[in-house]
Amino acid sequence: MAPLLKVENLRIELATRAGVAPVIDNLNLELAHGESISFVGESGCGKSMTALAIMGLLPEGIGRVASGSIQFDGEELTTASPRRLRQIRGNEISMIFQEPMTSLNPVYTVGEQIAEVLRAHQGLGQKAAWAQAIELLDAVQIPNPKSRVEAYPFQMSGGQRQRVMIAIALACTPKILIADEPTTALDVTVQAQIFDLLRDLRAQTGTSIIMITHDMGAVAEMSERMIVMYAGRKAEEGPVDQVITHARHPYTSGLISCVPHIMANLTEERHDLTEVPGIVPGLSEFGQDLCLFAPRCPRASDKCLSARPPDVPFGSARSSACWHAEDL
Amino acid sequence: MTDLLDVHNLTVRFGVRRKGGMFARQTYLTAVDDISFTVRKGETLAIVGESGSGKTTAALAIARLVSGVTSGKVELEGRDILPLDRDDLKDMRQKVQVIFQDPYSSLNPRKRAEDIVREPLDSLTDKSDPEKREIVDQLFKAVGLRPEQKRLFPHQFSGGQRQRIGIARALSTQPEVIICDEPVSALDVAVQAQILNLLRRLQAEYGLTYLFISHDLGVVQHMCDSVAVMYMGKIVEHADRMSLFNKPLHPYTEALLSAVPSVDPRLRENARRILIPGDPPDPLNLPKGCRFASRCPVAAPECRESAPSLDAVTPSHRVACHLVEGETSPLATLSAS
Numbered sequence: 001m002a003p004l005l006k007v008e009n010l011r012i013e014l015a016t017r018a019g020v021a022p023v024i025d026n027l028n029l030e031l032a033h034g035e036s037i038s039f040v041g042e043s044g045c046g047k048s049m050t051a052l053a054i055m056g057l058l059p060e061g062i063g064r065v066a067s068g069s070i071q072f073d074g075e076e077l078t079t080a081s082p083r084r085l086r087q088i089r090g091n092e093i094s095m096i097f098q099e100p101m102t103s104l105n106p107v108y109t110v111g112e113q114i115a116e117v118l119r120a121h122q123g124l125g126q127k128a129a130w131a132q133a134i135e136l137l138d139a140v141q142i143p144n145p146k147s148r149v150e151a152y153p154f155q156m157s158g159g160q161r162q163r164v165m166i167a168i169a170l171a172c173t174p175k176i177l178i179a180d181e182p183t184t185a186l187d188v189t190v191q192a193q194i195f196d197l198l199r200d201l202r203a204q205t206g207t208s209i210i211m212i213t214h215d216m217g218a219v220a221e222m223s224e225r226m227i228v229m230y231a232g233r234k235a236e237e238g239p240v241d242q243v244i245t246h247a248r249h250p251y252t253s254g255l256i257s258c259v260p261h262i263m264a265n266l267t268e269e270r271h272d273l274t275e276v277p278g279i280v281p282g283l284s285e286f287g288q289d290l291c292l293f294a295p296r297c298p299r300a301s302d303k304c305l306s307a308r309p310p311d312v313p314f315g316s317a318r319s320s321a322c323w324h325a326e327d328l
Numbered sequence: 329m330t331d332l333l334d335v336h337n338l339t340v341r342f343g344v345r346r347k348g349g350m351f352a353r354q355t356y357l358t359a360v361d362d363i364s365f366t367v368r369k370g371e372t373l374a375i376v377g378e379s380g381s382g383k384t385t386a387a388l389a390i391a392r393l394v395s396g397v398t399s400g401k402v403e404l405e406g407r408d409i410l411p412l413d414r415d416d417l418k419d420m421r422q423k424v425q426v427i428f429q430d431p432y433s434s435l436n437p438r439k440r441a442e443d444i445v446r447e448p449l450d451s452l453t454d455k456s457d458p459e460k461r462e463i464v465d466q467l468f469k470a471v472g473l474r475p476e477q478k479r480l481f482p483h484q485f486s487g488g489q490r491q492r493i494g495i496a497r498a499l500s501t502q503p504e505v506i507i508c509d510e511p512v513s514a515l516d517v518a519v520q521a522q523i524l525n526l527l528r529r530l531q532a533e534y535g536l537t538y539l540f541i542s543h544d545l546g547v548v549q550h551m552c553d554s555v556a557v558m559y560m561g562k563i564v565e566h567a568d569r570m571s572l573f574n575k576p577l578h579p580y581t582e583a584l585l586s587a588v589p590s591v592d593p594r595l596r597e598n599a600r601r602i603l604i605p606g607d608p609p610d611p612l613n614l615p616k617g618c619r620f621a622s623r624c625p626v627a628a629p630e631c632r633e634s635a636p637s638l639d640a641v642t643p644s645h646r647v648a649c650h651l652v653e654g655e656t657s658p659l660a661t662l663s664a665s
Contacts, residue, residue, distance in 0.1 A: 157607045192587035215517075255518065258521035260550035262546050264592070272525050276521070
């Protein structure tokens with residue numbers, strides 16, 4: 001079957017004070033029907049920018065698709081009219097954001113905000129939309145949906161607000177749900193609830209999910225495949241368990257080993273955490289013909305500084321953009 | 329080793345106005361409710377809990393940075409610091425310093441890095457100018473900043489570097505205790521590791537005692553010597569590192585640990601995810617029994633009747649749960665039956 005989403009040679013340029021910078025630099029990826037993938041990387045690596053490009057929500061006048069294509073269900077999105085994009089957005093591709101506090105409108109009840117989507121995209125009348133809003137609140141497991149539908153966002157907890165965001169995003173049973181750090185602002189027990197909910201809803205509706213995160217544990221729990229991004233480029237791609245057990249890019253191994261993971265049988269022994277020295281380069285350094293991770297990489301060689309590494313495939317499902325990928 | 333910090337029955341209450349127009353009345357929210365613990369010199373006590381559990385309020389009360397302490401004692405080297413007046417406070421503030429969560433909002437944007445680090449020396453000590461300059465130079469080196477960065481302003485630093493400035497500032501008065509309030513939760517994962525390693529290195533070098541506030545159990549496991557788990561203002565479990573992570577007893581602690589997503593596929597398959605439903609109770613209207621009872625998978629009738637006390641199971645392990653028998657957790661009992 002043809003992939004649901006296909007991004008080819010995508011280049012997104014951002015106008016900065018210092019000039020034009022490629023925030024996304026020759027990105028290729030595919031998402032299958034019903035599949036769940038994750039974009040992983042530190043802030044400033046282009047994860048959210050990729051999501052915004054798919055949604056047609058690049059910051060106007062600042063960011064633009066310079067070349068490449070984004071095909072959704074066979075339809076080219078980069079050249080689609082604003083009218084067509086509005087039809088797709090929130091209807092066939094929808095998105096939930098990191099901060100449920102600021103992404104809901106504080107002056108409308110949550111019911112009105114859910115109903116709005118249904119009226120705009122599904123042509124439902126006032127009453128029918130309201131009734132369905134109540135059903136949706138029930139589906140995202142908000143207790144007493146009949147009375148909570150009239151609540152304002154400030155009257156809900158963070159976890160409940162994120163459930164409302166999910167209800168809005170899933171109101172039109174989209175084909176793709178993009179979740180941009182959906183639980184970063186939430187407590188772990190609430191995070192576990194939200195992950196469970198997303199898994200259930202995915203099983204029921206068959207929605208594909210793109211999750212954006214920097215938490216490898218969350219990736220392992222939610223996705224089948226991951227795409228590790230660094231400085232606007234794809235560093236590594238592959239099935240989650242394979243990548244975690246045997247990373248083929250030093251950045252991926254760094255991301256996994258620098259985090260203190262909970263251990264099943266804790267011992268007295270403690271080591272220093274593996275550091276990935278330095279930070280993600282600024283936009284002005286993006287786009288050079290070399291490996292942008294080299295200054296932070298323990299394996300960097302002259303070659304890394306002389307040319308950009310190509311995506312080296314490993315089998316059909318994996319690839320790594322590292323000159324040393326074979327040796328890792 | 330001696331106890332450096334000894335907290336007895338600390339309670340912090342905040343006045344809040346209940347809604348109700350002209351009939352609004354003043355009520356109190358008990359953010360920290362009768363907690364006691366000790367920390368030995370050179371060790372790290374982690375306080376974990378979810379938002380609203382009172383962990384930050386407890387820590388800031390110990391640094392004398394919140395008003396509203398209604399009862400209790402906080403003894404630093406045997407001396408209660410709660411009744412101290414202005415002059416004595418200066419001395420105490422040299423000994424207790426804080427590293428804040430957000431390195432963006434906790435540094436004055438209009439001051440140069442060196443002046444930020446120097447600030448506690450100016451306000452709390454009477455050191456001479458050359459002495460202060462020397463201390464600042466040493467601190468920049470100790471936290472991994474370059475000397476030429478002294479003249480820069482906060483916005484010219486990355487998040488991790490800003491947190492290094494915050495750490496240097498906290499170290500400037502040679503404190504005994506540093507309260508680390510979520511010191512890495514605003515940072516990217518790769519930078520987190522750099523800061524956590526730095527904190528451990530500084531602890532070994534200067535013999536520092538940390539009170540480490542965090543909601544990230546992986547970070548806590550890496551940093552702590554002992555852990556206090558808070559829920560709705562109460563300590564529900566307090567144990568040394570090995571006991572808490574290998575043999576947690578309170579159902580809430582177990583739920584917290586099982587909620588952390590794991591990268592290890594074997595651990596994921598074996599883990600019995602204990603999903604606790606719903607949200608915590610309203611802090612202005614707490615139940616009379618155990619505060620966790622409404623979400624607890626094993627709650628019994630007695631849990632709704634009376635609040636459990638924090639009792640020692642072993643000398644280094646205290647737990648507040650009616651259903652703990654001996655050293656067996658109620659959830660283990662449940663899954664065995």
